[in-house]
Amino acid sequence: MSRVKPVAWYTVLIGLSLIFIAPLVWMLLTAFKTPGEATRVPPTVFPQEPTAGAFDTLLGNSQTPVLRWFLNSVLAATGQAILVLAVASMAAYALARLEFRGKRVIFAMIIGTLFIPGFVLIIPNFLIVDRFGMLDTLWALIIPGAAGAFGVFFLRQFFLSLPRELEEAAVLEGANAWQIFTRVVLPLSKPALATLAVISFLTNWNDFIWPVYVLFSPSQFTLPPGLAILQGAYTINYPVIMAGALVASIPVLILFMVAQRYVIEGVSRSGLKG
Amino acid sequence: MAAETATRVRRHGPLTPYLFLLPYAVVFATFVIAPAAYGIWISLHDWDYLLPGKPFVGLDNYSALFDSNSAVYSFFWESMSATGIFTVLSVPLLLTVPLALALLLNRRFRGRTLFRAIYFAPYVLGVAVIGVLWRFLLDPNLGVVNAILGAVGLPGDTPWTTALPWGWVTLVGVTVWWTLGFNAVIYLAGLQDIPRELYEAARIDGAGRWAEFRHVTLPGLRPVLLFVTVNTILVSANMFGQSYLITQGAPGTETRTAIMYIAQTGLADFKMGSAAAMSYLLTAGLLVISLLVFRLFREKDA
Numbered sequence: 154m155s156r157v158k159p160v161a162w163y164t165v166l167i168g169l170s171l172i173f174i175a176p177l178v179w180m181l182l183t184a185f186k187t188p189g190e191a192t193r194v195p196p197t198v199f200p201q202e203p204t205a206g207a208f209d210t211l212l213g214n215s216q217t218p219v220l221r222w223f224l225n226s227v228l229a230a231t232g233q234a235i236l237v238l239a240v241a242s243m244a245a246y247a248l249a250r251l252e253f254r255g256k257r258v259i260f261a262m263i264i265g266t267l268f269i270p271g272f273v274l275i276i277p278n279f280l281i282v283d284r285f286g287m288l289d290t291l292w293a294l295i296i297p298g299a300a301g302a303f304g305v306f307f308l309r310q311f312f313l314s315l316p317r318e319l320e321e322a323a324v325l326e327g328a329n330a331w332q333i334f335t336r337v338v339l340p341l342s343k344p345a346l347a348t349l350a351v352i353s354f355l356t357n358w359n360d361f362i363w364p365v366y367v368l369f370s371p372s373q374f375t376l377p378p379g380l381a382i383l384q385g386a387y388t389i390n391y392p393v394i395m396a397g398a399l400v401a402s403i404p405v406l407i408l409f410m411v412a413q414r415y416v417i418e419g420v421s422r423s424g425l426k427g
Numbered sequence: 428m429a430a431e432t433a434t435r436v437r438r439h440g441p442l443t444p445y446l447f448l449l450p451y452a453v454v455f456a457t458f459v460i461a462p463a464a465y466g467i468w469i470s471l472h473d474w475d476y477l478l479p480g481k482p483f484v485g486l487d488n489y490s491a492l493f494d495s496n497s498a499v500y501s502f503f504w505e506s507m508s509a510t511g512i513f514t515v516l517s518v519p520l521l522l523t524v525p526l527a528l529a530l531l532l533n534r535r536f537r538g539r540t541l542f543r544a545i546y547f548a549p550y551v552l553g554v555a556v557i558g559v560l561w562r563f564l565l566d567p568n569l570g571v572v573n574a575i576l577g578a579v580g581l582p583g584d585t586p587w588t589t590a591l592p593w594g595w596v597t598l599v600g601v602t603v604w605w606t607l608g609f610n611a612v613i614y615l616a617g618l619q620d621i622p623r624e625l626y627e628a629a630r631i632d633g634a635g636r637w638a639e640f641r642h643v644t645l646p647g648l649r650p651v652l653l654f655v656t657v658n659t660i661l662v663s664a665n666m667f668g669q670s671y672l673i674t675q676g677a678p679g680t681e682t683r684t685a686i687m688y689i690a691q692t693g694l695a696d697f698k699m700g701s702a703a704a705m706s707y708l709l710t711a712g713l714l715v716i717s718l719l720v721f722r723l724f725r726e727k728d729a
Contacts (some may be wrong), residue, residue, distance in 0.1 A: 162536065166531075166538075169546065170542065170546070171572075173548055173549055173604070174545060174606070175546070176549075176604075177549070177560075178562070179571060180560050183540040184456075192569035194569075194574050195574060196571050196575075220644060236454075239450065243451065244447065244448050244452070247447035247448045248448075250438075251443060251444035252444070253438055253441070253444035253445065256444075259448070263455065266463075268717070269463060269710075270661060270710055271461070271708050272665060272689060272690075273466055273705055274458070274462045274463065274707075275690065275693070276465040276466060276699050276703050277461070277462035277463075277469060278458060279693075281462055281465070296454060296458070297457075300451075300454040300457070302455075321642055324558070327560060329443075330439040330447070331443075359551075359556075359685070360689060361555050361671075362668065366606045366695075367719075374554045376553070377553050377555035377556075380555040380556065380558075380672075380673070381559075384562065388436050389569060391563045391566075394559050394563065397559075398485065398555075399550075401553065401555065402552050402556050405551050405553075406548070408551075409547075409548065410544075413540075417544070417547065420613055422616075
């Protein structure tokens, strides 16, 4: 570090930052331009006549109910995060702390499915979801995704790292397994649970291929398949498409800013599974 | 020790662990185990979602993929080669560029967390957002990328989304821009696990920067490198959204990936038997490639 001049160093870092940020800023600026200005040559950077017209167009079209998509995305992503936390934490606790027959085999089986590529499950899962009457409903976006092995693996590793003493003390006080789990282990695991919740929420919010094929009615869409519809419907009316993309981006960017530590922690840990 | 074992045994009933596992086991069995097996069953039938009869056809769906006279043959292999081209072009970049970035960030300086977050930011946006965004930025006639290139005297009419090889440059470039933060963060965690003393020892031995990288950094990163390599190959082979939104398969169907063709065959044309067979064939291919990568890493060990 001492060998590099701070000025040169920060020039490189800021230059690189522009590559990542400029396209996002362009999305933001375009959403407030008129369709004509958005594609003007040479391009204008800042909107000359700033307008919320793109948002009016979006909200005024009943074929593209963006607010509904937004609500659906919030419900699906929140619902799945809650479901993942509930089922994965219980399973992970059993695998980390309880003694039972078949533990190793069950754990190996769960981990083994981390290597099944997602696309293999899409067609049979379409039929299974259909059989449960969940096609074209938000349930199709909430429930199947909670079967992923990552949450169980991630929480099991965390539970294993907790000191046993507190649990042993609770046993001596006569607590049963459920009480230990809910009153000792879960409160100690708040950072890990927060990490998993954020990662699950982001993954679900951004999921694309599955909602594209299991949702049909515009009123059932989440934002990602909705954006594909906007692209088809508004072709070169880019302010409208960018306004939709902005609506889909703002919540996750805010979540990322607030919970950055958790997101990056979760991603770093996922690498250690190899 | 004996007392400890005794408390452990006594603290829960024999069924308790299974009750804890039950909720997850239900979703896991229904949406992972069952479909993995059910898919094989489907692939052995002429399974058309829209038709009542789904006759058993044995391995016909598989053999059709190798029969140059079948209706699916050329489209399927065109899509497989699209996925192959994309994977071959993007994986090396996604292994090296993020490593360089991680080495850059693996120093102590003010604002490190901020810059790490900035480089990671595109990854928290979904493929739908970055897809429609880059479709706009790279629009051959109306996009800002060509406008800027034209303004500085470079060709301003590159058909980024409509012709080859530009379509591949676009798909690979956008994917690298979008996901390099993910690999960089994993590398960074791996770099921070390498003991400081190894670097100090190397310095005492008079190792230069390059020797340090080759003999300390790379060996220290091996498990992480293995994970990143296998994971990046799998993710690249799963590519769908970028082609779907940015090039829309163009020109013709040349940038239509295997996943796009499988999804279209199975879930838009509802020829599920054939699509399931394609997905298992692709999985078998990926399995072979993953095993080769594991092997490669083990040989380097010896």
